[in-house]
């Protein structure tokens with residue numbers, strides 16, 4: 001009988017079915033949260049002796065656009081099955097000519113340009129169990145887990161894929177791509193890549209004291225960097241499909257190399273500094 005409660009997993013991967021569909025013995029479970037259901041079932045599997053929870057960010061069949069994803073439910077659901085370290089691969093546009101399709105970048109900074117997303121657990125509104133979240137301000141100065149970043153970079157290097165170490169991911173609301181003017185502006189700020197899902201994933205993970213590492217696969221040069229017709233959805237899908245196997249290999253090596261949850265020595269697990277969240281952490 002598979003363990004499907006807290007302790008069922010230690011590491012979470014938020015990404016599509018390409019990352020787990022061929023694993024043996026995957027257990028699919030439904031997890032409910034105070035914020036409603038996550039994007040899909042949580043898929044529990046074992047990899048290199050590690051218990052991993054996979055969650056398709058956009059739902060099965062990719063039916064959820066970035067602004068409709070229930071990010072709060074997704075992170076909550078992962079933590080509730082025991083996850084404390086999260087890997088978040090996503091497709092991005094490159095904002096520099098040298099970051100062409102097929103580039104892998106592990107960002108160290110984030111800029112939020114989203115508009116409509118519930119992006120905190122500390123909004124003062126009662127949860128269904130009657131608890132009321134306190135007003136808590138976490139630091140997001142360094143939005144990503146330093147250990148996870150090093151592990152991801154080393155895993156990529158081990159596969160002969162030299163990833164860009166650091167850079168700024170700017171997250172836009174979507175689902176449309178940027179105008180040329182927006183893209184020129186993003187680039188002129190010195191930002192590296194542009195995506196639609198990296199926020200509020202990173203900040204919600206921080207609020208739940210989870211380690212979070214973003215892996216950005218460049219699928220296109222964003223509109224301003226492109227001399228042609230701008231970005232097309234077909235191009236994005238084509239480049240993603242061409243790289244999904246090696247991205248999966250990198251993720252799996254990273255999963256194997258992450259520390260045990262008990263052995264973490266990064267600051268992520270103490271993000272609240274002992275402050276009372278006002279609710280019971282899942």
Ligand SMILES: [Zn+2]
Nearest residue numbers: 145211266268
């Ligand atoms: Zn960490």
